[in-house]
Amino acid sequence: MSQSSPLAERLREVDRRIADAARAAGRDPGGVTRIVVTKFHPASLVRELSQLGVRDVGENRQQELAAKHAELADLDVRWHFVGQAQTKKARAIRRAASVVHSVDRARLADALDAAEGDAAEVAPLDVLLQINLTDDPARGGAEPAQIASLAEHVAGCRTLRLRGVMAVAPLDEPPASAFERLAGYAAEVRRIVPEAEWISAGMTGDFTEALAAGATHLRIGTAITGNRPTRA
Ligand SMILES: *Cc1c(COP(=O)(O)O)cnc(C)c1O
Numbered sequence: 001m002s003q004s005s006p007l008a009e010r011l012r013e014v015d016r017r018i019a020d021a022a023r024a025a026g027r028d029p030g031g032v033t034r035i036v037v038t039k040f041h042p043a044s045l046v047r048e049l050s051q052l053g054v055r056d057v058g059e060n061r062q063q064e065l066a067a068k069h070a071e072l073a074d075l076d077v078r079w080h081f082v083g084q085a086q087t088k089k090a091r092a093i094r095r096a097a098s099v100v101h102s103v104d105r106a107r108l109a110d111a112l113d114a115a116e117g118d119a120a121e122v123a124p125l126d127v128l129l130q131i132n133l134t135d136d137p138a139r140g141g142a143e144p145a146q147i148a149s150l151a152e153h154v155a156g157c158r159t160l161r162l163r164g165v166m167a168v169a170p171l172d173e174p175p176a177s178a179f180e181r182l183a184g185y186a187a188e189v190r191r192i193v194p195e196a197e198w199i200s201a202g203m204t205g206d207f208t209e210a211l212a213a214g215a216t217h218l219r220i221g222t223a224i225t226g227n228r229p230t231r232a
Contacts, residue, residue, distance in 0.1 A: 006226070007045075008052050011036075014223050021208040032211065035080050037203075037221035039064060040228040043071045049224075050075045058082045058101075058219050062089040069096035082166070082200075082219055084140045091115040099126040101166040101200050101219075104142045106153045113157035122159045128166040128200050129154065131185050133178045141167060147185055151192040164198030164216070165189055175206035179213035186214070 019029040037058040038046050046057055046068055055076065059065040060083030069079055078098040085093055085102055090111035093100060103109050112125060129150055132141030142150050147165075154162045165186045169175040179201055186199050200217040202210025207218045222228065 003052070005048075007048055007224070010224050010226070011049070011052055011054070014220060017208065018211065018218065021211045025212045027211065031216065033217045035082075035200075035217060035219045036224050037082065037219050038068070038225060039083075039221065040230075041225055043068045045225060046072055046077065047075065050077055056080060058221075060084075062086070062093050065096045066092050080217075080219070087111040094125055097125070099128070099163070101128045101217075102130045102140065103127045103150075103154060103160075104130045104132075104140060106150060109150075109154045109157050109160060113159050124159055124161040126163045127154060127160050128164050128198060129162070129189060130166045131182060133167050133173075133181060134170040139168065139170075144181075144185060147188050148192060151189045151196070155193050162189070162193045162196045164196045164200065166200035166217075168203070169201070169206050169210075175209040176213065179206075179210050179215070183214045 018032060018034055022029040022032055033056055035056040035058045036049055036054050039060045056078050058080040065079060065081055079096050080099045080101060081093050081097040082101045085108055087108050094112055094115040100112060129147065130141040131147065132139055132143055151162060154160055165182060167182045169178045182199065182201055189196050198217055199215045200219060201215040202218040204220055204223040207220060210218060
């Protein structure tokens with residue numbers, strides 16, 4: 001993969017903007033994980049990204065995650081599942097993902113926890129609680145009022161490691177204020193699990209605001225990949 005391809009240039013430009021925004025917020029750019037969301041793009045794009053040094057990639061559909069994970073088993077990448085998860089797909093998600101960002105209910109946590117036989121032998125799965133920053137349940141995520149009980153539940157799952165929170169900014173509110181709320185929810189989770197320090201927030205349109213509000217994990221798609229192919 002040429003370092004001067006359009007993909008390489010977009011990646012470099014986004015990384016430059018991340019570094020600038022992190023420093024502007026008084027933060028170390030090295031403490032930020034940039035996840036490239038590759039949904040709808042072919043596995044070959046993930047291979048190109050890997051050749052450019054990308055180590056964290058994100059998918060939002062279980063089937064696509066599983067297919068790319070299988071096809072790209074030779075790559076040194078961590079797969080992040082960022083989509084809404086069906087409980088019955090938990091086993092397949094766990095097989096492919098290193099991190100599940102979208103745990104929004106106890107039943108899903110239980111299904112992910114149970115998806116791998118004997119707890120003593122299983123590598124723990126990193127999970128985040130997805131919080132809904134809107135009033136619309138269809139947008140996914142747990143209601144803020146449920147955060148404490150869900151965090152306690154996940155903390156009790158033997159093969160899950162609760163790492164923090166994740167959210168998508170609402171469409172009808174400035175992202176900065178929504179991400180400030182998320183930072184408060186993250187603190188609520190840390191009162192229960194102090195080491196749960198990750199905040200997964202920020203996409204193509206709002207990652208600088210997310211960084212300013214403390215995001216540790218950015219999920220960036222189109223700014224790096226270009227427009228997603230449309231699906232039939
Ligand atoms: C698609 C997606 C992203 C990336 O979106 P872009 O706007 O293309 O950067 C981030 N998070 C989630 C949950 C997504 O589904």
